[in-house]
Amino acid sequence: MSLVRDFYGSTIGKKVVMALTGLVLVGFAVGHMAGNLKVFAGADATTGVYKIDHYGEFLREIGSEMLGRAGFLWIVRAILLTCVVLHAASGIQLARLNRKAKPAGYKVSSYRSANAASRTMLYGGLFLIAFIVFHILHLTTGTVHYRGFVEGAVYANLYAAFQSPAVAGFYLLSMALLALHLYHGTWSMFQTLGVDAPNWNGTLRAAAKVVALALFVGFSAVPVSIFGGLLKPPAVQSASN
Amino acid sequence: MNLTLFVWRQEAASSAGSFVEYALDGVSEDSSFLEMLDMLNEKLVESGHQPVAFEHDCREGICGSCSMSINGRPHGPKRLTTACQLHMRMFKDGDVIYVEPFRAGAFPVVKDLVTNRSAFDRIQQAGGFVSVQTGAAPEANATPIEKDHADEAFDAAACIGCGACVAACPNGSAMLFTAAKVSHLALLPQGQPERSARVAKMVEQMDSEMFGGCTNHGECQEACPKGISIKYIAQMNRDFISAAVRKARSLRGAMRAQ
Numbered sequence A: 001m002s003l004v005r006d007f008y009g010s011t012i013g014k015k016v017v018m019a020l021t022g023l024v025l026v027g028f029a030v031g032h033m034a035g036n037l038k039v040f041a042g043a044d045a046t047t048g049v050y051k052i053d054h055y056g057e058f059l060r061e062i063g064s065e066m067l068g069r070a071g072f073l074w075i076v077r078a079i080l081l082t083c084v085v086l087h088a089a090s091g092i093q094l095a096r097l098n099r100k101a102k103p104a105g106y107k108v109s110s111y112r113s114a115n116a117a118s119r120t121m122l123y124g125g126l127f128l129i130a131f132i133v134f135h136i137l138h139l140t141t142g143t144v145h146y147r148g149f150v151e152g153a154v155y156a157n158l159y160a161a162f163q164s165p166a167v168a169g170f171y172l173l174s175m176a177l178l179a180l181h182l183y184h185g186t187w188s189m190f191q192t193l194g195v196d197a198p199n200w201n202g203t204l205r206a207a208a209k210v211v212a213l214a215l216f217v218g219f220s221a222v223p224v225s226i227f228g229g230l231l232k233p234p235a236v237q238s239a240s241n
Numbered sequence B: 001m002n003l004t005l006f007v008w009r010q011e012a013a014s015s016a017g018s019f020v021e022y023a024l025d026g027v028s029e030d031s032s033f034l035e036m037l038d039m040l041n042e043k044l045v046e047s048g049h050q051p052v053a054f055e056h057d058c059r060e061g062i063c064g065s066c067s068m069s070i071n072g073r074p075h076g077p078k079r080l081t082t083a084c085q086l087h088m089r090m091f092k093d094g095d096v097i098y099v100e101p102f103r104a105g106a107f108p109v110v111k112d113l114v115t116n117r118s119a120f121d122r123i124q125q126a127g128g129f130v131s132v133q134t135g136a137a138p139e140a141n142a143t144p145i146e147k148d149h150a151d152e153a154f155d156a157a158a159c160i161g162c163g164a165c166v167a168a169c170p171n172g173s174a175m176l177f178t179a180a181k182v183s184h185l186a187l188l189p190q191g192q193p194e195r196s197a198r199v200a201k202m203v204e205q206m207d208s209e210m211f212g213g214c215t216n217h218g219e220c221q222e223a224c225p226k227g228i229s230i231k232y233i234a235q236m237n238r239d240f241i242s243a244a245v246r247k248a249r250s251l252r253g254a255m256r257a258q
C-alpha cells in the first residue's frame, strides 16, 4: 500500500492516474460515438426494429449467459465510473496545488503556448461531469426526458428529445467543450506517460486534433440530423418492441 | 530613447509590494536591460532614494541570476535570451515597461525584483549529482558515450537554473528544471547506478517545495533562455514511472511457494 501511496502522493503519480483513466475514457467516447452512428442505419426491413434499438439490446445481451442480462454492461459502467472519479479527483487535487503554487500572476500576461484548451481543463472537465449526469438522467434512465421516454426505444427517445432546440443546443455545446478538453488532453496524456518524443510529437498532436474533431462531428451528427429534419420520425411500432 | 517604467517595489518578503512609476530619459538602445536598470538606480541614489534591488552576476547569460519578468515574460520579450543579454533596442522610444519579480509560490520575494530560488538548490542536492571516487581525473576516453546521448545530455545540461520555467508556468511548476537535471545524468553512463533513486528523490523534493504540477501548457520551454525542451519532461516522467515499477518489483526480501 505504501508503494501506491508514495506514487499517488507525487504530482507525477497523480498525473499518471489522470492520463491512464483519461485514456480509458477517450477510448469509451470513441466507441460510444461509433455506436451512435447506428441511428443512421434505419430500421431492419423484416422486423421493423431500428438498428440502434437493436444495438442497445445487443449491449445488454453481451455475456448474459454468464453474467445475466446487462451484467457485462454493469461491469463496464463500474469501470467507467471508477475512471471518472479517479480522473476528477486527481485533477481537482492537482488544480488546488497549482493554484497555491501560483498565488499571483503578472500585470501584463502574455501566453506564448498555453491556449484555451490547456487553460480550461479543470472547468471544462467539471462541466463535462455535469453533462454526463444530465445525459444519463436524460437518455439512459429517462428521468429528465419529459417527452415520452420508453426504455429500449432508443431511436424514438432520441427523436423526441432532439426536437427541443434547447436540448439539441445543450448537447452541441457540451460536445464542443468535450472536443476542447480532448484537443489538449489526448496529447497531454502521452506526454505525461513519457510516450511523446520529438520524432512522433507531430503525429500525436495531429492524432489529438483528429480525435477531438471526429468526436465533435460524430456526436453532433445525431442531434443536428434530428433537429434539422434529416432523420424521419419513428414508426409507431418501434416503441413497443 | 525615453521610457516609462513600472517597477515592482517591495521592502521585504513580509511587506506588501506595488508598482512604482519612473520616467527614464536618454536610454541608449545599445545598453542592456540591466544597464538600463543601473542607470535608473544611479538616478535614484542621486536623488536620495533606495535603488531597485535586482540580482545579477555574470551579465553574459550563463549564471542565471538575473531573474525578473519584463512585461509579463521571464527575461523579457526576446527568445533564448536572459535579461542581462537583452538589448534595449528590443524596445521602442516611448514604451511602457512593467518589471516584476519572478512570480511563483515557491519563489518568495526577498526585496523588489529579488526572489529566493533556493528551492532549486535543494532539488539539486536531493539527487542531481553522481557519486564517484575522488582523486585524479579519469582518462577522458575511458568511458565511451554514444554521440547522440552525449548531445541529448548536453542540451539538458545547458540549464542555468534561472527559474524562468517556474516563473512562466501558470502552475508555478518546476518540472522543466527538474527534468533537465534528471535527464542530463540519466542520459550518461555515469548517471546509471543512481538513476532510479535520483528521479524519485528529486521529484519528491520538488513536490515538497510546493511547486505546482505540470499540465503541459508548454510555457516553460517558451520562456527558457537556454531552449530546454519539454521532451525532457516526457523523459523524466518515463524514468519516474520505471523507477516506481522497479521499486514495486524489488528483489529484496524472501518469497514462498506455498
Ligand code: FES
Pocket: B055, B056, B057, B058, B059, B060, B061, B062, B063, B064, B065, B066, B082, B083, B084, B085
Ligand atoms: S546575470 Fe548571469 S545570466 Fe544574467
